[in-house]
Amino acid sequence: MAFGSVVERNVQRPLMRLISMGGAPILQQLHLEERLLRRTSDNWCIVNDGTAPPTIVMGVSGKVSELVEVEPVLRDNVPVVRRFSGGGTVIVDQGTVFVTFICNKTAVTGLQPFPRDIMSWTGQLYDYAFSHRKFGGNAQSITKDRWVHHTSFLWDYDVKNMNYLKNPKRAPEYRLARNHTDFLCRMNEYMPSRSVFTEGLIAALSEHFTIQQTGPETALSHDNDFEPSTKLLSPQDLQDIISSKESSTVQRVPGWPQS
Structure with missing residues (x-):
C-alpha cells in the first residue's frame, strides 16, 4: 500500500492537530468531529x-428501512x-x-471543497481498495469555510455482522451488484500491522502539514454546550420503522419496552 508525497519540502506547511485514540466509541468520535x-x-x-460495541453508522439522509435489517438489529441490540x-x-x-x-478550505493548496476533489487528495495519502475489492468507506460534510472527510478502514471484520446490512438500492457502478462479502476485503490480508498503516499515514500527512499531537481532552475543552446532530437511534425509533412497514398491530420484539 503506497503512501503519497506530493508537495515541495521547502514550502511552509499549515498546522494540523493530530488526535490518536484507541477504541473510542464511534458515537463519541462523531460528536467530537462535529464539534471540531x-x-x-x-x-x-x-x-x-x-470501536466497541459493533455499531451501524448511517449517513444523514439514509433510510433505515432500505439499508438496515431492522428486526435482527433489534433482536441483537445492535446500536x-x-x-x-x-x-x-x-x-x-x-x-x-x-x-x-x-480542514479549513484553504488548508490544502489548490483543493476545491467538493467531494470528488477531497477524495482525489486523500487518495494521494492512502488507498481505498485493493484490485476490485474495497476496504475503505468514506463520507464528507462541507460547510461554508470548512470540510470533514472521514474514512472507516476494514482492518478486519466479522462476516456475520454484514448480515445486519441490506444491499443498497443505489450503489456505485463499480460495485457490480456484489453482496458485502464479495465487494469487501480485509486490510490485514495485505499489510503486516495496523501500526504500519497509521505510521505511514502520518508520515504522508507530514508532507502536507506540520503535525502537532493533541490529546482528546484538549480538543473536548472547546465549547462544552455544543449540541451535536449525530444521534443514536432508540429501540423505539427502530420499532416504529417496523410498525410503519407492516401494521399498527405488529408484535413487539421481546425485551424492548412497549409504547
Missing part, C-alpha cells in the same frame, strides 16, 4: 483504532447511529480503523 468542524478553526486529523455527514451505511467494530480530516 463547527466550533473550531484549526485543522485536525483523528485516528481511532477500533444504530445517524451521523452528521452524507455517505453510505457501514457496521464498525474493533476491526475498524478510523481516519478523519477536518
Whole structure:
C-alpha cells in the first residue's frame, strides 16, 4: 500500500492537530468531529483504532428501512447511529480503523471543497481498495469555510455482522451488484500491522502539514454546550420503522419496552 508525497519540502506547511485514540466509541468520535468542524478553526486529523460495541453508522439522509435489517438489529441490540455527514451505511467494530480530516478550505493548496476533489487528495495519502475489492468507506460534510472527510478502514471484520446490512438500492457502478462479502476485503490480508498503516499515514500527512499531537481532552475543552446532530437511534425509533412497514398491530420484539 503506497503512501503519497506530493508537495515541495521547502514550502511552509499549515498546522494540523493530530488526535490518536484507541477504541473510542464511534458515537463519541462523531460528536467530537462535529464539534471540531463547527466550533473550531484549526485543522485536525483523528485516528481511532477500533470501536466497541459493533455499531451501524448511517449517513444523514439514509433510510433505515432500505439499508438496515431492522428486526435482527433489534433482536441483537445492535446500536444504530445517524451521523452528521452524507455517505453510505457501514457496521464498525474493533476491526475498524478510523481516519478523519477536518480542514479549513484553504488548508490544502489548490483543493476545491467538493467531494470528488477531497477524495482525489486523500487518495494521494492512502488507498481505498485493493484490485476490485474495497476496504475503505468514506463520507464528507462541507460547510461554508470548512470540510470533514472521514474514512472507516476494514482492518478486519466479522462476516456475520454484514448480515445486519441490506444491499443498497443505489450503489456505485463499480460495485457490480456484489453482496458485502464479495465487494469487501480485509486490510490485514495485505499489510503486516495496523501500526504500519497509521505510521505511514502520518508520515504522508507530514508532507502536507506540520503535525502537532493533541490529546482528546484538549480538543473536548472547546465549547462544552455544543449540541451535536449525530444521534443514536432508540429501540423505539427502530420499532416504529417496523410498525410503519407492516401494521399498527405488529408484535413487539421481546425485551424492548412497549409504547
